[in-house]
Amino acid sequence: MERDVLLIAHSDWRQGRLGPLLTAKGYRVTWCSPALGECLPPRHDGYAATILLGGAMSANDSESQPYLRREIDWIERHIAGGHPFLGICLGAQLLARALGAGVAPHPEGLQEIGYYPIHPTAAGEGLIPTDLQVYHWHREGFDLPRGTELLARGDLFPHQAYRLGSKIYGLQFHPEVTMEVAAAWIESTSDLHERPGAQSAEQQMAAGAIHDGALHDWFSGFLDRWLAPEQRQAGNAA
Secondary structure, three states: OOOEEEEEOOOOOOOOOHHHHHHHOOOEEEEEOHHHOOOOOOOOOOOOEEEEOOOOOOOOOOOOOHHHHHHHHHHHHHHOOOOOEEEEOHHHHHHHHHOOOOEEEOOOOOOEEEEEEEEEOOOOOOOOOOOOEEEEEEOEEEOOOOOOEEEEEEOOOOOOEEEEOOOEEEEOOOOOOOHHHHHHHHHOOOOHHHOOOOOOHHHHHHHHHHHHHHHHHHHHHHHHHHHOHHHHHHHHHO
């Protein structure tokens, strides 16, 4: 059984809970960052799954940032066979672009930065708890791609989680972000108080103290379910 997971990053930020969780579950992690000039592997053979992370750029920057166009084209080829794929924030938006859906800012210019609740749909029941509060840091959202299932809605951005088949997921939020990472992002952002819709640093830290543990446990369980060998086989057979 493949025990390597490919993590595609858009910066040299590689902290958070994702790598440690995968390592604790017995997986080896291979990092790749096309934004830093690294080449995507030509094939996904040998990887148990691929996770495409977030970034400060827009999924609509593919004309000015050629590496994003290459990522979108690579995603199209990568998911054609049902290979396990998870897109997080920008990764979910790039997946949506690869599936033919649009990505755009909130119509009122609002941003989601901080801890906000998401609401499972009928398709998301059993996967996403009704009381889950998750961490966000984004100003754009995506349309629901044709042929996918909406798994969770949000109050500001309606599309928060979706699935294509059994093994391809997009999450608008950041389950990999710990309170320490959130604090570092806040510290590096000088205009947080000017971003409409964003929670203050104090609000985020207070919410994190309440919700971070549950988010960690949910994400760990999600990874177990997503990476389960029998689920991979079902996805490949679909």
